[in-house]
Amino acid sequence: MSFSDTAEIDAPAVPRTRLDAEQRDERATRSRRATFIKWLRKVHGWVGLWGAALGLLFGATGFVLNHRAEPLRISPGAPQVSTVQIAVPHPAPETPREMVKWLRSQPDLKLPARMGRVQKEPEHNVAWGDRQVVQPEHWQMMFMSPAGSVMVEYWVGNDKLTLKRNDNSLVSTITNLHKGTGMSVGWVLFIDSFAGALILLSLTGVLLWTELNKRKTVGALLLFGSIVVAVCVGLA
Numbered sequence: 001m002s003f004s005d006t007a008e009i010d011a012p013a014v015p016r017t018r019l020d021a022e023q024r025d026e027r028a029t030r031s032r033r034a035t036f037i038k039w040l041r042k043v044h045g046w047v048g049l050w051g052a053a054l055g056l057l058f059g060a061t062g063f064v065l066n067h068r069a070e071p072l073r074i075s076p077g078a079p080q081v082s083t084v085q086i087a088v089p090h091p092a093p094e095t096p097r098e099m100v101k102w103l104r105s106q107p108d109l110k111l112p113a114r115m116g117r118v119q120k121e122p123e124h125n126v127a128w129g130d131r132q133v134v135q136p137e138h139w140q141m142m143f144m145s146p147a148g149s150v151m152v153e154y155w156v157g158n159d160k161l162t163l164k165r166n167d168n169s170l171v172s173t174i175t176n177l178h179k180g181t182g183m184s185v186g187w188v189l190f191i192d193s194f195a196g197a198l199i200l201l202s203l204t205g206v207l208l209w210t211e212l213n214k215r216k217t218v219g220a221l222l223l224f225g226s227i228v229v230a231v232c233v234g235l236a
Contacts, residue, residue, distance in 0.1 A: 037208065037211060044204040047200050065179075112182065121139075144182035150164065
């Protein structure tokens with residue numbers, strides 16, 4: 001009898017039930033991993049479709065913004081400006097907010113939907129040569145949209161107020177869409193969904209690349225960690 005035969009006889013036999021249990025656990029683990037990766041691919045695909053649709057919009061507007069200055073500047077075109085004076089109702093509104101409410105009630109004015117800044121400069125004394133004169137209270141109200149804006153000016157006590165309308169060119173409108181100028185809260189949340197989609201695409205993409213493999217996962221963590229450290233050092 002050889003030494004190898006003796007070793008085989010002396011080696012304790014692994015119970016068959018234990019081997020079967022380990023194999024079942026390994027198969028169950030692989031099955032769960034495959035199911036998770038399959039689900040992850042679906043999430044990645046649908047989120048990628050959403051991100052691609054919005055990416056077309058922001059790619060185009062980002063291209064325009066990238067060429068807003070020299071060199072290779074794309075001219076936004078001159079805005080169309082018009083000024084008009086309208087009569088103030090009697091009795092006149094007592095506050096800027098009341099004036100805004102009255103202006104909103106005038107459909108012929110076609111004011112932009114979003115309200116911008118509202119400024120109220122109180123009545124005060126100013127020097128006029130060697131005299132002191134009282135400057136009346138001054139109101140400024142801004143209505144905004146990506147396509148243009150309307151500035152309203154009113155001196156308290158006057159029977160008229162002035163509206164100055166700026167109608168933007170197509171390039172300026174596209175630029176304002178990218179920056180969110182004159183947009184509502186709904187648009188801001190809409191853009192937030194795009195930002196969230198990009199973050200989710202990055203995370204699911206990394207998980208799909210690693211396939212939950214320990215070595216690949218550690219490698220990805222080391223890569224991202226080195227990028228974070230490099231950014232922190234660059235900002236320091």
